[in-house]
Amino acid sequence: MKTFPTSVAWCFGILFISVSLITTGLSEVVGSADPVIASAGDDVILPCSLKPSVSAEDMVVEWTGLDLKENSVKKMVHCYKDGRDFYDDQCPFYRNRTSMFHEELKNGNVSLKLTNVTLSDAGRYRCFLPTLNSQVKETTVQLIVGAVSQPVISIVGTKGWGVVLKCESGGWCPEPEMEWLDSSGTILPADGPPEKHRDSEDLYAVRQHVTVDKTDTNRFTCRVNQMKINHLKETEIHVPDDVFPKSQVGLIVGLIAAAVAVLASLAGVYWRKCTKEKKKWKNLEANSGENLLPDPNSVL
The missing domain is CATH 1.20.5 (Single alpha-helices involved in coiled-coils or other helix-helix interfaces)
Structure with missing residues (x-):
């Protein structure tokens, strides 16, 4: 029975190792150029992967929070190494809220899932693969977390021949904008700029008044919008005819x-x-x- 010479086997082995190293070396860590946007209570995925795709099953993957407080001893959000999740150095704030897609590691997907996000989760996260044979071993993902609430409208009185309406909405983050509209969607001039303030939890409350005249429908809408998280809330009110002063x-x-x-x-x-x-x-x-x-x- 003929066999390959030992030298030939060594050549094939060296060639295989070289190809593996070259292939691995060509892969880079990539994330998302756009921020990840979520509302408080949502589950989100922080994207991170290897391009071109190579298996990350035997690599070390570290997710850290770049905006955690400086006095925080542990900034590790999630760690994967030795083929399993490693929680010893995890920041307690993220305990039982992080996971990776183990079945996707072979495809180079090292994204992190974060459940039940809070306003405190907002910030920058670093995906770092220290054992990757590449010059680009890390990427940064920005997470924006917002909070919204339904506006509340009330009738506060009359002015001239019109009715004064008040709209209030609290529990917003980031800072929202408020506007009034008639039944056709036309923006109404308010009785001054909106009043805004922040509470102890850094949530915004906003309030604004408008004086409306009698129309065919007597329907008016208060809209609160947060452009950064692309969230909008509206409330409509119908003002009865007998509320308006007599003509x-x-x-x-x-x-x-x-x-x-x-x-x-x-x-x-x-x-x-x-x-x-x-x-x-x-x-x-x-x-x-x-x-x-x-x-x-x-x-x-």
Whole structure:
């Protein structure tokens, strides 16, 4: 039976190792150029992978939080090495909330799943593969976490011939914008800029007033928008007709009608009196045979 010479076997072995090293060396760690956006309570995936794809099953993968407080002893978010997850150096804040996709490691996918995110999770995360034979061994992923709430509208009074509405919404992060719209979607001029303040948990509350006039629908919408996390909340209100002050036009028409009625009544009285006086003087004139009819301008 013929066998390959030992030298030939060594050549094949060296060639295989060289090809493996070259292939591995060509792979780089890549992440996402765009930030990962989530709302508080969501589960998110921080993307990280090897391109071109090579197996990362036998590599070391370290996920660290770059924006954790400087006095934090442990900045490790998740660690994978020796073929398993390693939690000894994990920051307690992330305990039981991180995992990797073990079935995807062979494809170079070393992304991290973070569950039930909080506002404190927002920041930069580093994906680092120290054992990778490459000049690009790490990448950074930005996580933005937002919080939203439903706006609440109330009727606070009247101003002139309009109704004053108030919209309030708290528990927002990052800072939101507020605006009022009519039933056709047209933005209404508010009664001044929105009032904003932050609470002890760094959440924003916003409030704004608007004075609205009576329309065909009497429907108005308060919209709160957070562009950074692409979240929007709206609340609509219908203002009953009887809430609006009575129209001034109706009052004016009523006063005019009353004045006309009074003038018509006075004119009737004047006409009857003039007719009666003329008849009286005509009778006297007929009896005396003289012109006794007074000057009409002297009557009354």
